[in-house]
Amino acid sequence: MRAIVANFLAISLAIALTPALASDLRQPVPGVHALVDVRIVTAPGQVIESGTVVIRDGVIEAVGANVQPPADARVHEFERAEGQDPITVFPGLIEPYLLFEIERDLDEETPAGRHELINPDRRIHARDWPEDKVTQLRRAGFTTALLAADQGILRGHGLIANLGEGNLNRNLIKPSFGQFASLSGRAQGRQFPNSLMGAVALFRQTLDDARWQAAARTAWENNPAQPRPEWLEGLDDLAPALTGQTPLVFESQDLLDTLRILELISDDQVDLTLIGHGEEYKRLGALEARPVRHILPLAFPDAPDVKDEDDRNVSLEALRHWHRAPDNPARLAEAGVPLLLTSHGLSQPGQIFEQLAKAIERGLDSDQALAALTTEPAAWLGLSDRAGRIRPGFMANLVIVEGELFTEGPSISEVWVDGERHVLAALQPPAIDPAGTWALTLGLGGMGDVDASLVLRGPPTNMEGTLTVMGNDTPLSEVRVSGERVIASIDASRFGGSGSISIRLDIDGDRARGNGSGPFGEFTVRGRRTGGPDEEL
Amino acid sequence: MIRQMTLSLTLLATGLAFASDDWTPDIEAWNSSAPPRPDNLIVRNATIWTGTDEGILENADLLVRRGRISAVGQDLSAPRGAVEIDGEGLHITPGIIDAHSHAAMIGGVNEASRISTADVRVRDVIDAESINIYRQLAGGVTTINLLHGSANAIGGQMSVIKLRWGASPAKLVFDAAPEGIKFALGENPKQSNWRADEPRYPQTRHGVEQIIREKFQQADDYRQAMDNMPTGRTARDRVPPRPNHELQAISEILRSERDVHSHAYRADEKLALMRIAEQYNFVIKAFHHVLEGYKIAPQMAAHGVGGSTFIDWWAFKYEAIDGIGFNPALMHESGVVTGLHSDNPELARRMNLEAAKAVRYGQVDPHDALKMITAWPADQLGIGHRTGRLAEGLDADFVIWNGHPLSVQSRVEQTWVDGRRYFDRQADQRMRERLDAERAELIALVLDDSDNDNGNDNGDNGADTSEPERRRVHSFAAHLTGYRASELDHDEYCIFHDH
Incomplete structure (x- = not known):
C-alpha cells in the first residue's frame, strides 16, 4: 500500500510537470483504472452492493458486479477490516x-x-x-x-x-x-x-x-x-x-x-x-x-x-x-x-x-x-x-466514501475528476486503538506553547472526540484512525477562523507526535496518553 | 368587561358556519390567514359617523353584505343568519385613510439619486410582512398611500394599499386607486441638507421648477413619438421609438392618467407648480405637508388641489418654519379638500387624535375633523367612491370604537376591511396568549436541542452569517422595536434629515 501511495505521488508529480515537458518528452501517464470490490451507487436509488468501476482516459468504461478489470488497468483495492463500513462510490x-x-x-x-x-x-x-x-x-x-x-x-x-x-x-x-x-x-x-x-x-x-x-x-x-x-x-x-x-x-x-x-x-x-x-x-x-x-x-x-x-x-x-x-x-x-x-x-x-x-x-x-x-x-x-451517474460513457467523476455520503460528517476518502484521483485521506485499517485521554502541547512557534487535552472515544473504526483548549471544549467534527495515525478535524469557526483545523498524530504506544494546520497557520503537536478509555468516563 | 362581552359576536342559530370567533391573527403576516367574511353583517344601535352629508347618526345600524355596505340607517332589517354586533355605546367610523405613508416599504423609501425617478415604482417594494400593517389596523387605519421619498423633483410611482394583514403584496394593492406619482419641491430635491459631495442639478427652487418643465416637455415629445408610431400593416419594418419608462410615467401626468401628489412646504413653490400644471392643462391632485397652505388656500381651492398636512409638526427645518395649527381649518374653510396624514408609522396608529387637534385649533366641526382622516384623504387619493365613508355600495371598511373617536380615552375595538374583521381586541388577546405559549415551547426546544449536542449550544451551523454591507441606517428609528433591519435601510423621509 505504501508503495502504491509513493507511486501515486510520483505520477501526480509527472502530471503536474507535463505541460512544461510536453515539447521535449512524452510522459506515459496511465489513464486506465479499476476500482474493485466496492459498493457502487450508480444513480439515486440504484446500488450495486459489490462491483467494479473501470475508467479509461477520464471516461467510465464499465460498471457492474461482474466486470473484470482490463489487463492494462491499475487496480485499486480498498482494504477493509471487520466491522468497517464498506467503501462506496457515488457519482460526483x-x-x-x-x-x-x-x-x-x-x-x-x-x-x-x-x-x-x-x-x-x-x-x-x-x-x-x-x-x-x-x-x-x-x-x-x-x-x-x-x-x-x-x-x-x-x-x-x-x-x-x-x-x-x-x-x-x-x-x-x-x-x-x-x-x-x-x-x-x-x-x-x-x-x-x-x-x-x-x-x-x-x-x-x-x-x-x-x-x-x-x-x-x-x-x-x-x-x-x-x-x-x-x-x-x-x-x-x-x-x-x-x-x-x-x-x-x-x-x-x-x-x-x-x-x-x-x-x-x-x-x-x-x-x-x-x-x-x-x-x-x-x-x-x-x-x-x-x-x-x-x-x-x-x-x-x-x-x-x-x-x-x-x-x-x-x-x-x-x-x-x-x-x-x-x-x-x-x-x-x-x-x-x-x-x-x-x-x-x-x-x-x-x-x-x-x-x-x-x-x-x-x-x-x-x-x-x-x-x-x-x-x-x-x-x-x-x-x-x-x-450525474456512474455509467459507461460518462465522465469519470466519482466520490469515494467510507460508509454513507449523507451523514453529518461523511468520510470522503477520494474524489475523482475526469478520471484523475484526488486523495483526501489515504485510509488504511486501524493498527492502533488511541481511545483515552491525551495531554497535548500545541507548539505555535513564536506564540509559544499551549496545553490541550484530547479525549477519544469509541472503537477505532468509529471514533468521536473532544479537544479542550484553554477551557474551551470543542467536539471534533471528524476523527479517523488510519494505520498508526489519528486524523482529526475541528471547525475553525469555533476559534474565530474560517474553514477547518486539521490535526495529524502519529501514535507510538502512549506517545503522540504530529502536526496541525488551520486558518491561523501551522503548529506542532506532541503529548502522551494520561488515561485509558474507562478512566475518561 | 361588560362592554367586551356585549361586543362579542352573536352567532344566530341558523347553521351558518361563521368561525369568526375562533379566528386569530398572527404576528407574522405570512402566517396570518385572512379573517372570514360573513355574507351578512349588521351592527345595531351604534353612533355612526358616516363621513357623508348624513352626518352622525345616533342609534343607527350598519348593514354589510358580502364585503360591501348595503345600508346605513335606523331600524334596518338584516337577512336571516346575519352576524350581529351589538353597538350599544359604541361609535362606528369609516376606516382611516392615511394619504402619506412609507410604513410598508422595503429596501429603501427613496431612490435618492436622479432628479427624476418616475420609472421607479413603490408597487415593487411593498413590504407585506411589515408589522406596521397590523399595528395601524389596531389604530383604525384601513388604507394607506405608500409614497416614494422626497429627494427628487419627480419621484417614484405611488401605491395605495389596503391593510389586509397576511395578504401578499399583490393582494394588498387597492385596485380601485388611480395611478399616482410623488413630486417634491424645496429643500429636499434641491439638496439643501445633503452633504456637498455630489452636487446635482438643480440647487435652487427655480431650478426645481425648471427641471419639472423640462421633463414635461421631454415626456410630451416622447408620447408624441409613441403615438405617431404607425400601427398594423404600415408598422411593419418601421423602427419603433425606444421605450422609456420614466418619460412614459411623466407623460401619463400630462394626460391626466396619473395623479400628482407633491411634497411642498412653502407657498411660492406651490403656486409655481400649479402654474406649470395649468399651462399643461392638468390639475395637481394634492400638496402634501403643505404647511403654508393657509397663505394660498383660495388659490389652491381655485386650482382644485387638495391639501394633506400635519396638524402640529413644524419647524423641523427652515422651510417648515411657518407652520401653524390652524392650517387645516383655514384650508378647509377656503374650500380646499383637506386631510391629515402621518408620514410616520407611529403617528399613523393614533390619527384620530390628529383629527381631534383640528377641533382644538380652528374649531373644525368634529364630523368634518373626522373626514380629514377618512372621506377627504380618500377623495385626494381618488378612492372616495370606494372607501372613506359609510354609505351604500362602498367597501365595508369601518372601525368600531369604544367611545367618541376624537377622545384620547377611546380606543379601537375592531377594524374591518372589505367586510373582514382584520383587527379585534379579543382576537389580539388570544394571539398574545398563543404566541407566549409557542415561544415557551420553542425556547424549550432550543434548550433541549443544545443539551443533546454535548453542551455545545453556540455551534456554527455553517450558515454564512456575514451581514451584507448596509449603506446607512437612520438613527432616529434604530431605537424602535419591532422593525426589521431592512426596514431601517431607507434614505430620505419627507421630514427627516440626518445629513
Missing part, C-alpha cells in the same frame, strides 16, 4: 451555483451608455478561474459546477466546468450557460440605483431595451430607408434568456424578493430558475401556483441564544425560523417545486452534509436529495448524457 456531486467575485473594474468594463450594473455580455475567462473555491468544492465531493460572477444586477453568462486540478482550459465543459440576475445590486453613494425599487426599475427598463433592440434592428435590416436605431452594446446577449434558449437564473434575496421576481418575470417564454433563500416555506402557495425550479441553499440558522433566562433578546420570528428552516427542502419538494441543492451560502461547501442530514431527518427523501445534487442538475445543465 454537481454544484449548480458556484458564485464568485470576478476581480475586474466594472467601470472599465462598461461600454458608454450602459449602466455599470448591467453586464449581460460578461463572460468568465480562464484568468477568473476561482481555484480556491474549486478546491474547496472538490474536497466536499463536488466534481462539476455551474460558475457565475456575483456583481451587478444582470451578471452575464455562466459557465459549466469540472472541478479538477489545473485551469479552466482543462476543465471547461460549456463556455456559456444561463444569464444571471439579482436585484441586490446597488450603485455607490448617490448614483442610481441606490434603492431596491430603483434596482427593479433599472432591470425592467433593461429588459424592455433588449426587446426593443431586437425588434428595431430587425426592422432596420429589412428596411434601410429610415434612421438607423442606436445600438446598446451587450443587450443582444440577453436574447437567449428572453427567448427561453437558456435559463434566467435569478438570485432571490428573501421571501418578498421571490414574489417580486415571479411578478417581474411573468413571460412564459423565459425559463426562470430561482436561487432560493431558505424561507420558501413561508409563502409556499405562490410557488405551488407557479412551481419555478429552485436552486436551494441549506444554510439553516443557528439556534438562538436562549441560555440566559433574564436576558433573552430573541424574537419569536427568529425562534420559529430556526425551528422550521430545516423543513424547507421537504416542503418545497412536496409542493412539486423542481429542486436542485447548492452549497451556496455555507461558509464551507463541506458543511452541506450536516445540513442535508437535518433536511433528510425532516422528511426530504434521501434519494431525492442525491438526485438534487447529481442527476437533476445534470439534466438542467444539459449534461444528462455525461454527468
Whole structure:
C-alpha cells in the first residue's frame, strides 16, 4: 500500500510537470483504472452492493458486479477490516451555483451608455478561474459546477466546468450557460440605483431595451430607408434568456424578493430558475401556483441564544425560523417545486452534509436529495448524457466514501475528476486503538506553547472526540484512525477562523507526535496518553 | 368587561358556519390567514359617523353584505343568519385613510439619486410582512398611500394599499386607486441638507421648477413619438421609438392618467407648480405637508388641489418654519379638500387624535375633523367612491370604537376591511396568549436541542452569517422595536434629515 501511495505521488508529480515537458518528452501517464470490490451507487436509488468501476482516459468504461478489470488497468483495492463500513462510490456531486467575485473594474468594463450594473455580455475567462473555491468544492465531493460572477444586477453568462486540478482550459465543459440576475445590486453613494425599487426599475427598463433592440434592428435590416436605431452594446446577449434558449437564473434575496421576481418575470417564454433563500416555506402557495425550479441553499440558522433566562433578546420570528428552516427542502419538494441543492451560502461547501442530514431527518427523501445534487442538475445543465451517474460513457467523476455520503460528517476518502484521483485521506485499517485521554502541547512557534487535552472515544473504526483548549471544549467534527495515525478535524469557526483545523498524530504506544494546520497557520503537536478509555468516563 | 362581552359576536342559530370567533391573527403576516367574511353583517344601535352629508347618526345600524355596505340607517332589517354586533355605546367610523405613508416599504423609501425617478415604482417594494400593517389596523387605519421619498423633483410611482394583514403584496394593492406619482419641491430635491459631495442639478427652487418643465416637455415629445408610431400593416419594418419608462410615467401626468401628489412646504413653490400644471392643462391632485397652505388656500381651492398636512409638526427645518395649527381649518374653510396624514408609522396608529387637534385649533366641526382622516384623504387619493365613508355600495371598511373617536380615552375595538374583521381586541388577546405559549415551547426546544449536542449550544451551523454591507441606517428609528433591519435601510423621509 505504501508503495502504491509513493507511486501515486510520483505520477501526480509527472502530471503536474507535463505541460512544461510536453515539447521535449512524452510522459506515459496511465489513464486506465479499476476500482474493485466496492459498493457502487450508480444513480439515486440504484446500488450495486459489490462491483467494479473501470475508467479509461477520464471516461467510465464499465460498471457492474461482474466486470473484470482490463489487463492494462491499475487496480485499486480498498482494504477493509471487520466491522468497517464498506467503501462506496457515488457519482460526483454537481454544484449548480458556484458564485464568485470576478476581480475586474466594472467601470472599465462598461461600454458608454450602459449602466455599470448591467453586464449581460460578461463572460468568465480562464484568468477568473476561482481555484480556491474549486478546491474547496472538490474536497466536499463536488466534481462539476455551474460558475457565475456575483456583481451587478444582470451578471452575464455562466459557465459549466469540472472541478479538477489545473485551469479552466482543462476543465471547461460549456463556455456559456444561463444569464444571471439579482436585484441586490446597488450603485455607490448617490448614483442610481441606490434603492431596491430603483434596482427593479433599472432591470425592467433593461429588459424592455433588449426587446426593443431586437425588434428595431430587425426592422432596420429589412428596411434601410429610415434612421438607423442606436445600438446598446451587450443587450443582444440577453436574447437567449428572453427567448427561453437558456435559463434566467435569478438570485432571490428573501421571501418578498421571490414574489417580486415571479411578478417581474411573468413571460412564459423565459425559463426562470430561482436561487432560493431558505424561507420558501413561508409563502409556499405562490410557488405551488407557479412551481419555478429552485436552486436551494441549506444554510439553516443557528439556534438562538436562549441560555440566559433574564436576558433573552430573541424574537419569536427568529425562534420559529430556526425551528422550521430545516423543513424547507421537504416542503418545497412536496409542493412539486423542481429542486436542485447548492452549497451556496455555507461558509464551507463541506458543511452541506450536516445540513442535508437535518433536511433528510425532516422528511426530504434521501434519494431525492442525491438526485438534487447529481442527476437533476445534470439534466438542467444539459449534461444528462455525461454527468450525474456512474455509467459507461460518462465522465469519470466519482466520490469515494467510507460508509454513507449523507451523514453529518461523511468520510470522503477520494474524489475523482475526469478520471484523475484526488486523495483526501489515504485510509488504511486501524493498527492502533488511541481511545483515552491525551495531554497535548500545541507548539505555535513564536506564540509559544499551549496545553490541550484530547479525549477519544469509541472503537477505532468509529471514533468521536473532544479537544479542550484553554477551557474551551470543542467536539471534533471528524476523527479517523488510519494505520498508526489519528486524523482529526475541528471547525475553525469555533476559534474565530474560517474553514477547518486539521490535526495529524502519529501514535507510538502512549506517545503522540504530529502536526496541525488551520486558518491561523501551522503548529506542532506532541503529548502522551494520561488515561485509558474507562478512566475518561 | 361588560362592554367586551356585549361586543362579542352573536352567532344566530341558523347553521351558518361563521368561525369568526375562533379566528386569530398572527404576528407574522405570512402566517396570518385572512379573517372570514360573513355574507351578512349588521351592527345595531351604534353612533355612526358616516363621513357623508348624513352626518352622525345616533342609534343607527350598519348593514354589510358580502364585503360591501348595503345600508346605513335606523331600524334596518338584516337577512336571516346575519352576524350581529351589538353597538350599544359604541361609535362606528369609516376606516382611516392615511394619504402619506412609507410604513410598508422595503429596501429603501427613496431612490435618492436622479432628479427624476418616475420609472421607479413603490408597487415593487411593498413590504407585506411589515408589522406596521397590523399595528395601524389596531389604530383604525384601513388604507394607506405608500409614497416614494422626497429627494427628487419627480419621484417614484405611488401605491395605495389596503391593510389586509397576511395578504401578499399583490393582494394588498387597492385596485380601485388611480395611478399616482410623488413630486417634491424645496429643500429636499434641491439638496439643501445633503452633504456637498455630489452636487446635482438643480440647487435652487427655480431650478426645481425648471427641471419639472423640462421633463414635461421631454415626456410630451416622447408620447408624441409613441403615438405617431404607425400601427398594423404600415408598422411593419418601421423602427419603433425606444421605450422609456420614466418619460412614459411623466407623460401619463400630462394626460391626466396619473395623479400628482407633491411634497411642498412653502407657498411660492406651490403656486409655481400649479402654474406649470395649468399651462399643461392638468390639475395637481394634492400638496402634501403643505404647511403654508393657509397663505394660498383660495388659490389652491381655485386650482382644485387638495391639501394633506400635519396638524402640529413644524419647524423641523427652515422651510417648515411657518407652520401653524390652524392650517387645516383655514384650508378647509377656503374650500380646499383637506386631510391629515402621518408620514410616520407611529403617528399613523393614533390619527384620530390628529383629527381631534383640528377641533382644538380652528374649531373644525368634529364630523368634518373626522373626514380629514377618512372621506377627504380618500377623495385626494381618488378612492372616495370606494372607501372613506359609510354609505351604500362602498367597501365595508369601518372601525368600531369604544367611545367618541376624537377622545384620547377611546380606543379601537375592531377594524374591518372589505367586510373582514382584520383587527379585534379579543382576537389580539388570544394571539398574545398563543404566541407566549409557542415561544415557551420553542425556547424549550432550543434548550433541549443544545443539551443533546454535548453542551455545545453556540455551534456554527455553517450558515454564512456575514451581514451584507448596509449603506446607512437612520438613527432616529434604530431605537424602535419591532422593525426589521431592512426596514431601517431607507434614505430620505419627507421630514427627516440626518445629513
